[in-house]
Amino acid sequence: MKIDEILDQIYNIPESSKVALKENISEVAYPKNHILLKADKIEANIYFIKKGIVRAFAPQKEKDITFWFGEEGETILSMKSYVERKKGYENVELLEDCELYELKVAHLNNLYNQDIHIANWGRKLAEKELLKIESRVISTELLSAKERYDALMSNSPSLIQRVPLKYIASYLGITPVSLSRIRKEK
Amino acid sequence: MKIDEILDQIYNIPESSKVALKENISEVAYPKNHILLKADKIEANIYFIKKGIVRAFAPQKEKDITFWFGEEGETILSMKSYVERKKGYENVELLEDCELYELKVAHLNNLYNQDIHIANWGRKLAEKELLKIESRVISTELLSAKERYDALMSNSPSLIQRVPLKYIASYLGITPVSLSRIRKEK
DNA sequence: TAGCAAAATTATCTTATGATAAATAATAGC
DNA sequence: GCTATTATTTATCATAAGATAATTTTGCTA
Known part of the structure; x- marks a missing residue:
């Protein structure tokens, strides 16, 4: 996925602002199983998933x-660090070999203070993440484990192909054994 | 709670920007049980809780x-509308007679496009809400119902005084009957 | 491609929470 | 303040999911 597409789907900003943003973005690649962000660290970068x-x-x-899966086009960040x-x-953790766009938070914060378009882009970034997580909270409280599994499968069918079931079970808040039971009952 | 204090705790902005923001904020009061925001409506305002x-x-x-309780100083908004x-x-729904600060989203969006400090204030508003909801998601998946109740009580002890238990049960994702059992076992 | 380790399934038993119903306590409106 | 309504507690029974362990399947990697 192209970086322009990723930035635009968050919020449209003038070309000059986008250039300023892209000047601070570099491409990196890491293999499957690489730990990209660590819980015991203050992380200096955020990432967008190219592949x-x-x-x-x-x-x-x-x-x-x-508690989260990220696919192409999505933003990876340690909320508390950011x-x-x-x-x-x-x-x-990378579940496949990944290509990522890397952006230093320190640079981004400078841009937030200099460019009102980028400040509003950053606002939209947070707001969109908020919408995603809010709908997750509501569906967690509303649905049974089986219904959450069905919903996940219809919203993100590729997950089941790409992600070990033990992680999906954890995401659904159940054990792998329990997920196996649910899948069998279909 | 004063409006200045509420605005400042989100993000410090220059006095002139704060004045511009406050020019668009008015005070309103509604009685207990009033429905402030409705699910089937696009809401035009956001609110801050004075009391x-x-x-x-x-x-x-x-x-x-x-899925959420708001107390003094907190922001009330319909995420999707906003x-x-x-x-x-x-x-x-108001669980007590409330005094609120009201801010029209349309005015706020104008300010976001005019004033970079206010744009960054709005970014922080979303980011801080994101942090709150993220810690909630993690503790929901991590803790048993009893542990979630204990955590809620130690983080927000006033809730138990001010909120009917049936709503706390719903927030914890259990039935009032089950909450009653948990409370008894203490 | 053989062999090993990890993942997923299946089975059994246990436990926390749900559903329902009845009793008691608290609250609100007249 | 009295009464009706609503909230909370208690009890009983049902059920979904957890824990554990054994088995099968999958997928690495040497």
């Missing part, structure tokens, strides 16, 4: 909790 | 799902 799929998980003693420059909850 | 407590709920055929000018999921 590949990733998961964010909160590491715990016994079990990691997968917003408060504090250590976040999440590790982000 | 009182409210809940946001997604209305359903049989059961309403309470971000996309579309109908949202949520009703917002």
Whole structure:
């Protein structure tokens, strides 16, 4: 996915502002299983996914909790690092070999203070993430595990092809054993 | 709670920008049980809570799902209306007589396009809401119902005094009967 | 491509929460 | 303040999901 397309789908800004933004973006690639962001670190960069799929998980003693999957076009960031420059909850792990666009938060913050279009682009970035997570919270409280699985499959059918079921189970808030039962009952 | 304090805790902006923002803010008051925002409407305003407590709920055929409580200083908005000018999921109901600061989204959007400080203030508003909801998602997946109740009580002890238990049960994703059991076991 | 490790499934048993109903307590309106 | 309504608690039974363990399948990698 092209960087222009990714930036535009967040919010349209004048060409000159987009150029300023892109001057601070570089391309990087990492292999499957690479840990891109770490929970015990203040992360300096955010990423946009050019190609590949990733998961964010909160590491715990016994079990990691997968709480997000990112596919092509989506933004990867440690919310706490990005917003408060504090250590976040999440590790982000690549589930496939990935190509990413990398953007330094420090540079982005400079742009936010210099360019009103980029400031509004950053506002939209946060607002759109907020909408996604809000609909997730509501569906979590509203639906049974089976219904959440069905909804995930119809909204993101490619996930089942690309992501180990144990991570999908964690995302749904159930055990892999329980997910296996649900899938069998279909 | 004073409007200056509420605006400042989101993001500090120059006095002139704050004046511009406040020129568009008026005070309103509504009684307990008033429905401030409706799920089937595109809402034109956002609110800040001067005094009182409210809940946001997604209305359903049989059961309403309470997914947020707002207390003094917090921002009330229909995310979908605010971000996309579309109908949202949520009703917002006042659980006490409330005093509110009202801000028209149309005016706010004008300011976002005119004043870079206000644009960045709006960015921080969304980012801070994002942090709150993210920590909620993680704790929902991580904790048992009893642990979520304990966490809610230690983070927001006033809730139990001010909010009927049936709404707290809904927020925790359990039935009032189940919450009653949990409380008894203490 | 053989062999090993990890993932997924299946089975059994346990447990937390749901559903329902009835009793008690709290609240609001007259 | 009294009464009707609503909220909360308690009890019983049903069920979805957890824990554990064994088995099968898949997928690496040497």
